[in-house]
Amino acid sequence: MAADQALTLIEMKNAAFSFGRIPVFRQVNLKIARGEVFCLLGPNGCGKTTLIDCMLGIHTLNKGRLCLMGQSRPRHSPKETARVMAYVPQKHDRHFSFSVLDLLLLGRTPYTAFYASPGKPDIEKAKKILELFGLSHLMHRDYTRLSGGETQLVMIMRALIQETPVIVMDEPTSHLDFRYELIVLETLARLIRERRITLVMATHFPNHAFYFENAGIPVNVAFMGNQSVKPSGTPSRALTQENLARFYHIETLVMTHTLPGKGPIKQIIPIKTLDLETDGSA
């Protein structure tokens, strides 16, 4: 196997998807490698969740191919997909009053035999992650009665104990306070460094891309809009004031601050909206 193939975990070739007659994206070509953060940016409604749902097999591509870990199939089975990718959705319908512990244990289902219950090591993993996040007090709480932020943290913890090579997150920190946002980013950065997991993240916070780049992790940014996806390189290359103006129609400052002993830290500061007439193709 060529080195390039060995490193590529997810690949889309000439992919297209539409809801009925309404196209969401077409001609999408992308490669996501082991140990990288793939950061998908784009305005509301441009199709980020739909693209992620196609990667996860929730929707089937109308055209093109999806390869997971080098395997191209018209459809990957849910269990097969769940061993490769754990998913933190943007929205989650809470129908069943599971305890938080039971919900976390669902993350272990891909490794549990049909009809079997999760074992002691699975329960230990769930308890350990609750401890790590300082949330052991939630263990026996009814999951349907958690706050928005607590629910999001439970979904993140469930994905982490699924122990997959890829974690897919759709707006993963939208409900989190400053401290928990950082705890999640730090945990992900540690997993990428230590286990070389891959993170696919759709976000409205381009600063998250800079967070990982500042931490020395390989990051690739792709802009989605006008039914296409444009891979645009590292955050430093992609997230320039000019591109942000073209793509989001906003004026920004991209700041670099050097922290003693830590090297340069980059961050975007939004200044003001620009006229919508500005060209939107980044």
Ligand SMILES: Nc1ncnc2c1ncn2[C@@H]1O[C@H](COP(=O)(O)OP(=O)(O)OP(=O)(O)O)[C@@H](O)[C@H]1O
């Ligand atoms: N089940 C569906 N049936 C028909 N159209 C849909 C369906 N789900 C989403 N859409 C439409 O597809 C387009 C893309 O939606 P999607 O949720 O993928 O966008 P997004 O980029 O994730 O948006 P946001 O940033 O606001 O979360 C939108 O116009 C949306 O209204």
